[in-house]
Amino acid sequence: MSPDPTAPAAPFTRYRLGTAYDEMFAAPQSPRSHYRRLYERLLELPADELERRQTAADQNFLNQGVTFTVYGADEGTERIFPYDLLPRIITSAEWDVIERGLTQRITALNLFLRDIYHDGHILRDGVIPADLVLSCRHYRREMRGIRLVRDAYISIAGTDLVRLPDGRFAVLEDNVRVPSGVSYMLVNRQVSKRVFPNLFDHYNVRPNEQYGQALLATLRALDPQQRPDPRVVLLTPGVYNSAYFEHTFLARQMGIELVEGRDLLVHNNVVYMRTTAGLERVDVIYRRVDDDFIDPLSFRHDSFLGVAGLMHAYRAGNVGLANAIGTGIADDKAVYAYVPRIIRYYTGEDPILENVETYVLTDDAQRRHVLANLESLVVKAVGESGGYGMLIGPHSSAAERETFRRQIEADPRNYIAQPTLALSQAPCFIDGGIEARHIDLRPYILSGERVVIVPGGLTRVALRRGSLVVNSSQGGGSKDTWILHD
């Protein structure tokens, strides 16, 4: 029997196209033009070669200690974030839309935060209900009336984009408190250059290794005194934090000190760090500690991670924080539903990147619709992130749906619902062959003197077949993201 010429060739024999947008294939065996070279290369490679390169890549991550900590597991359980060999490729034209859309969005969200913590025009104009904003878990009364340098509330954002079946990118979630994952974006690039050196050279990929310098420049711009050489530090919760590797990585990339709360103290509303050579003034803090834990005098009194009196120094204009306190209202999942209106209100423009359809459950009609259709929807707790507090209707049990139904009825403000999205799929190297897996994209946006988006982002992969959950804590992995020059 001769082989069927229409059947996919190795290593693509298990590759299936579905209803979701496929990043590589326009049709079966017909790669999109920017994926053609990668496709051909994969067909040429001997069967065991990919396996060998995957092993080498994994080893590389282990040796570098690129790990994250899993909550709930034994203390100090460190795992590698699974890395998929095959790069995800985005054309220059596609990136252009993403870049403009994200710039517009962060600009509008910063104006929104400035407005909410000062005059509240948007509330009085009835664009977004005041009680919705003021009831956000992350709304901080303490921020009212504080003047920030450059009105910079969100300096660093990591926005989750998904690709819809028609090929358009849409925003799934804004992460504007302490977004993480950028270290994986950078390490993935180091590894993929080694795994596919020739292919990398062939594709005219835009660099991303300037992220460290760009981040440092963004942070320096936050110095309230605007001195020529401000001291910037990175504040970590410490070695037990799941993102500790990233904190050490970024501090090293920027050449700044990695400090813990106990290294800092506030004296006469000025922040100092305790060194063997005496106290040294700190001007800007890139804090990777949540609002709740940052100052036991102002927020949670039982926190050992923060710095007592930091809020006073901040209010006095003696230290810059990135991100500002209280930015969490801008990524509250119920406020998210209003972001297109927020963009129109402050910029007068239509949103370049759309939202995913979202039901706000304080609205009676929307809530009734959601409760009647739980098995086809995704329900999310508004203040959570990292894939925690979620119900994925099609994959849920009746008992789980019942639990969520009761929780929604008890506290509708705390939940939103979205249709189950067909996230786009991309080729991944799985069990010796290439299969399709769902992916998303988290670019990192820096907003200092101007908005800078380093070309690329973290492409997260739902490694379990059919799964739509890409979070690292829930069995997700990642791959390098290649943004092409024209």
Added chain:
Amino acid sequence: MLSRVADSLYWMSRYLERAEHTARLLDVSLQQLDQRPGDAQRRWERLLASLQSTTVDSEPLAITASLTFDAGRNESIVASISAARENARQVREQISSEMWEQINRLYLHVRSATMASIADEPHEFFRSVKEGAHLFQGICDATMSHGEGWHFIQAGRAIERASATTRMLEAYVLDRGGALTQSNDDQAWVCLLKSCTAYEAYCKVYTATIRPERVIEFLILDAYFPHSIRFAAETIQVATRAIAAATNTAQAGRVDRLAGRLRATLDYGQTDEILADLRGYLVPLLQLCMQLDAAIYQTYIAYPADQSLSA
């Protein structure tokens, strides 16, 4: 350098030295053969006294188990190595990755051992602990910059070693009611030398004739032997001066005075005077070590904010 980092490096080093010291003492004591009934009991009592252990065990194997594996007992090997590793983990970015790997390996090694697994060959186990600590020191010297942080590591080890040796001598002296009569228990003095890895070095200087006053003189005053108190005092002074120079701290005077006084006490110590009142000589040494530890802490780690700002 961040104060917290300096503190972790200092304690990482002290705890590792402590683990090695405990391993050495247990190893020597387990291998000692006794000439008279009662020797063994006195030997183990001295060992417990020199480690300041509060264990109520009296049986050698029970003492060994307790001082090796009882994680709830500060002086145990497992507790010391765990504490050293925990300090290293806090500053993993400041030490070389080779150092971290070695201390982690040593930790996993002692954590996986049990009294049953080492019972046949305890010597092998204690040797592996000592070698693990020596390897760490070698890796540290070879792979870490010899800057401020390295000097905190040296200072920690030297202060721990000076204190441990002083305490051990004190335990021997107390055991004899303070008197240093030439007795027929040479073995006890050999045991003391071996507990400081000093037996061979002693023999090279004084031959194998064991005389208590020479043993004491060697362990306190020898200028070249790394386990002597004088040698440790010199290391402490070199390290603390290097730290003072690196930090350019106006408040370093107290540390410098204490280190200088400790060193002078040993450099200009007279054997006959020391032997005339050994305990009276040892107790102030121990106090100086404790004062140094406190002064380093107050100068570099937990100084009052006002003091630093007005300086």
